[in-house]
Amino acid sequence: MKAEKIREFDDKELAAKLKEMDEQIFRLKFQMSMGQLEGLKKYRELKKDRARFMTVAREKELAAAKEAR
DSSP states (O other), rough: HHHHHHHOOOOOHHHHHHHHHHHHHHHHHHHTTTOOOHHHHHHHHHHHHHHHHHHHHHHHHHHHHHHOO
């Protein structure tokens, strides 16, 4: 998912998506540990998307802190 599209989400949606991604990553890790390598590409993609979501969440947090000053 592109960062521009992620920036359109509000804080609650970002948190919900991050939680969902964490659960998916956990499931994929478990599958891979059981020997199913089909999820490797999906796992890598999810990790990158999660990092993008976390980056946007941090940007919003910093912007809110800057406005509060």
